[in-house]
Amino acid sequence: MEEKILEFGRLLRKGGLNISFSQIADALRATAEVGFQLEDFYHALACTMICEKADKPLFDKMFRLFFLTLPASQYDRVNGEGQLVSTENTGHIIELARSAEGIGQGRGGGASPALLLVKAVQDGNYSLLNQLAQLAFKSLGNPKREDLANLEQLIVQAKVSIGWYEAVNRLERIREKEKVNEITYSRWLECLNYLEDRIKELLEEYFVITFGQDALEEIASAANIREKEFYQLNNIEIDEIRKRITKLARKLASKYARRYRRAKHGEIDMRRTVRNALKTGGTPVCLRYRKKKLSKPEIVLLCDVSGSVAVFSEFMLQLVYTIQNRFRSVRSFLFVDRIEEVTNYFHNEDIEAALQEAFSKAYFSYSGFSDFGKVFTIFATKYLNSISPKSTLIILGDARNNWRSDERDFLKQISENVRKVLWFNPQPQSTWDTEDSIMKVYAPYCRQVFECRNLAQLEEVIEAIL
Amino acid sequence: MFGSVEELQKKLAACDYLTDRHVATIVYLALKLQKPLLVEGPAGVGKTELAKVLAQATNSRLIRLQCYEGLDEAKALYEWNYQKQLLRLHVAQTQSKDWEEAKQDIFTPEFLLRRPLLEALSSEEPVVLLIDEVDKSDEEFESFLLEILSDYQVTIPELGTVRSNHIPVVVLTSNSSREFGDALKRRCIHLYLDYPTFERELDIIHLKVPGIKDCLAQQIVSFVQVLRKQRLKKAPSIAETIDWARSIMTLGSKVIDEEIVQGTLSILLKYQSDIDKVYNKVSSLLPEK
Numbered sequence: 001m002e003e004k005i006l007e008f009g010r011l012l013r014k015g016g017l018n019i020s021f022s023q024i025a026d027a028l029r030a031t032a033e034v035g036f037q038l039e040d041f042y043h044a045l046a047c048t049m050i051c052e053k054a055d056k057p058l059f060d061k062m063f064r065l066f067f068l069t070l071p072a073s074q075y076d077r078v079n080g081e082g083q084l085v086s087t088e089n090t091g092h093i094i095e096l097a098r099s100a101e102g103i104g105q106g107r108g109g110g111a112s113p114a115l116l117l118v119k120a121v122q123d124g125n126y127s128l129l130n131q132l133a134q135l136a137f138k139s140l141g142n143p144k145r146e147d148l149a150n151l152e153q154l155i156v157q158a159k160v161s162i163g164w165y166e167a168v169n170r171l172e173r174i175r176e177k178e179k180v181n182e183i184t185y186s187r188w189l190e191c192l193n194y195l196e197d198r199i200k201e202l203l204e205e206y207f208v209i210t211f212g213q214d215a216l217e218e219i220a221s222a223a224n225i226r227e228k229e230f231y232q233l234n235n236i237e238i239d240e241i242r243k244r245i246t247k248l249a250r251k252l253a254s255k256y257a258r259r260y261r262r263a264k265h266g267e268i269d270m271r272r273t274v275r276n277a278l279k280t281g282g283t284p285v286c287l288r289y290r291k292k293k294l295s296k297p298e299i300v301l302l303c304d305v306s307g308s309v310a311v312f313s314e315f316m317l318q319l320v321y322t323i324q325n326r327f328r329s330v331r332s333f334l335f336v337d338r339i340e341e342v343t344n345y346f347h348n349e350d351i352e353a354a355l356q357e358a359f360s361k362a363y364f365s366y367s368g369f370s371d372f373g374k375v376f377t378i379f380a381t382k383y384l385n386s387i388s389p390k391s392t393l394i395i396l397g398d399a400r401n402n403w404r405s406d407e408r409d410f411l412k413q414i415s416e417n418v419r420k421v422l423w424f425n426p427q428p429q430s431t432w433d434t435e436d437s438i439m440k441v442y443a444p445y446c447r448q449v450f451e452c453r454n455l456a457q458l459e460e461v462i463e464a465i466l
Numbered sequence: 467m468f469g470s471v472e473e474l475q476k477k478l479a480a481c482d483y484l485t486d487r488h489v490a491t492i493v494y495l496a497l498k499l500q501k502p503l504l505v506e507g508p509a510g511v512g513k514t515e516l517a518k519v520l521a522q523a524t525n526s527r528l529i530r531l532q533c534y535e536g537l538d539e540a541k542a543l544y545e546w547n548y549q550k551q552l553l554r555l556h557v558a559q560t561q562s563k564d565w566e567e568a569k570q571d572i573f574t575p576e577f578l579l580r581r582p583l584l585e586a587l588s589s590e591e592p593v594v595l596l597i598d599e600v601d602k603s604d605e606e607f608e609s610f611l612l613e614i615l616s617d618y619q620v621t622i623p624e625l626g627t628v629r630s631n632h633i634p635v636v637v638l639t640s641n642s643s644r645e646f647g648d649a650l651k652r653r654c655i656h657l658y659l660d661y662p663t664f665e666r667e668l669d670i671i672h673l674k675v676p677g678i679k680d681c682l683a684q685q686i687v688s689f690v691q692v693l694r695k696q697r698l699k700k701a702p703s704i705a706e707t708i709d710w711a712r713s714i715m716t717l718g719s720k721v722i723d724e725e726i727v728q729g730t731l732s733i734l735l736k737y738q739s740d741i742d743k744v745y746n747k748v749s750s751l752l753p754e755k
Contacts, residue, residue: 020652030495040491047492051651053506053658181750183692251645
């Protein structure tokens with residue numbers, strides 16, 4: 001068992017949890033204390049290994065897969081469970097699902113699962129939801145090992161096969177028509193989340209059972225939210241990242257405060273030291289120091305909010321405004337193919353509300369496709385005059401210009417009128433300058449161009465502006 | 467101290483503190499492994515109470531250190547009683563002792579002001595040391611605390627090292643208003659206390675508000691539980707549920723309806739913005755009959 005716990009610790013590290021050796025040692029002692037009855041065993045590991053509440057979901061998942069699923073790595077068991085469902089189930093659902101599978105879409109043929117789903121959600125019938133999850137999972141057949149990399153896609157496929165989107169649509173209509181109250185609606189959402197989680201669980205279990213340890217490790221690394229690309233995040237993960245950004249911001253704020261405190265004084269101030277030495281007959285008993293100035297940069301953020309970049313821009317805005325007091329001033333602009341200043345929305349304390357307001361009210365999109373050239377033109381002519389030459393200008397964007405004119409001269413003009421231009425690109429570096437990405441056209445006018453695809457990189461990049 | 471998790475759970479229940487088994491398991495482990503217990507969770511779920519009850523259940527003295535911004539060693543560990551020392555010197559002057567002798571006199575335990583940490587370490591009897599709201603203290607204090615919690619001893623330059631006779635049971639509580647360093651986190655056993663489940667909260671209401679009708683208690687608890695799921699600045703805590711149940715009892719209502727809830731909402735919600743948010747939605751949040 002000890003070996004297993006060590007192995008488990010290693011797996012959690014792979015998933016992005018910071019687990020020290022002493023924690024593992026504690027876990028070993030704790031489990032020895034309470035024994036191996038499942039529930040106690042779980043809590044013994046949890047209370048020694050989880051440092052933050054945010055890590056709990058990952059821990060739970062890994063615990064389930066590692067201690068419950070992995071030991072049962074016989075392929076038969078899955079089939080066994082599947083059969084169990086089909087005997088319990090009324091046969092026609094399976095039939096319909098099969099036909100849906102045949103069509104490949106499921107929307108046309110699988111009307112009945114959708115209706116069943118609506119009913120299950122309305123009744124809060126979890127055993128039916130469970131069966132639907134099994135059904136959805138079975139519709140995928142036997143995914144191959146490589147498919148694990150596209151787990152999200154598999155889930156979408158599975159959802160389609162039971163008419164998920166149709167059901168959600170119906171539920172929304174029912175909600176409107178029958179004026180469903182908040183409690184019931186939130187119960188519905190719980191049901192839907194449960195179903196989705198369940199499908200994911202089934203899939204993960206399948207992979208672990210079929211492909212063993214190896215697949216488990218891949219699942220662990222995929223769950224590492226810090227390394228996950230921004231554009232791959234689902235809603236739950238976006239919430240999670242938001243929380244982590246708030247934390248990161250707090251950490252940054254206090255970190256700099258501490259460093260500043262420790263090295264409070266700068267160089268020796270000769271003038272004041274000599275002046276003071278007069279009191280002691282010319283011997284400089286007390287040295288006087290210059291006060292160290294905490295540099296407070298002025299920040300101007302230009303945020304691309306088109307498509308997949310929007311999430312990243314949102315994170316960045318959230319982060320910067322949370323540590324606002326670290327900057328002398330922050331001005332922010334949103335753009336797609338038009339640009340507008342949104343600084344004023346953030347005078348409101350609540351960043352989340354401000355973000356929503358800014359995104360819904362500002363005029364930043366004309367055609368819906370990014371046009372950096374146009375944006376730089378507008379910015380240079382309309383706003384540049386009011387931007388302090390000492391400020392750091394940060395551009396968040398993928399530099400995908402949709403084959404429009406790049407107007408690089410305007411970016412040049414901008415870069416000459418500020419202290420420095422930094423560019424944060426949320427796309428992988430390997431895709432820069434492919435297709436319509438023109439990063440290399442703009443790069444010469446930027447002091448630095450960073451790749452910023454995930455939380456880990458965001459953490460590094462933020463240091464560059466502090 | 468306790469032979470098993472069940473025993474601990476029963477002892478806590480005997481002190482009017484109802485817990486789930488997993489909470490008891492974690493507390494039990496902290497006691498067994500002799501590690502500090504770091505209790506986190508939203509305000510008003512009974513974090514501080516847990517420490518108090520633990521002291522009661524283990525028949526030990528509770529020593530409480532309330533943290534606040536600017537708390538330092540002098541307030542937490544020990545301090546020399548400067549005024550008393552001065553007086554002593556005045557007296558000594560009249561007897562014309564030399565400095566060495568006088569020094570021997572004034573740096574003795576008699577002039578030492580014991581603050582909670584030193585008190586807990588030097589106590590003869592077993593103690594429960596509650597370090598409340600650690601997140602309010604400064605980072606320097608945190609690292610200082612770390613030293614004490616790792617070897618349970620402290621050195622006073624003039625007196626020597628004080629080592630604890632019994633390793634005290636240490637409970638730290640936090641509302642996570644600040645992030646702790648990793649080092650502190652690793653030293654502790656973690657307990658996350660969340661709002662109780664429906665059944666647990668119902669039990670608590672019955673325990674703390676004797677004489678309440680079961681159907682009213684159920685309504686109250688289910689309303690509060692729904693309320694906690696709303697996006698609020700501060701969700702109602704257990705203490706607030708109890709207060710609310712008491713006030714509804716006082717009003718003499720048999721059931722809760724929109725009017726009563728709206729009238730007493732300020733007992734549950736402490737922010738005006740929260741009250742405004744909920745006020746008009748009350749009827750849709752009430753449990754169905």
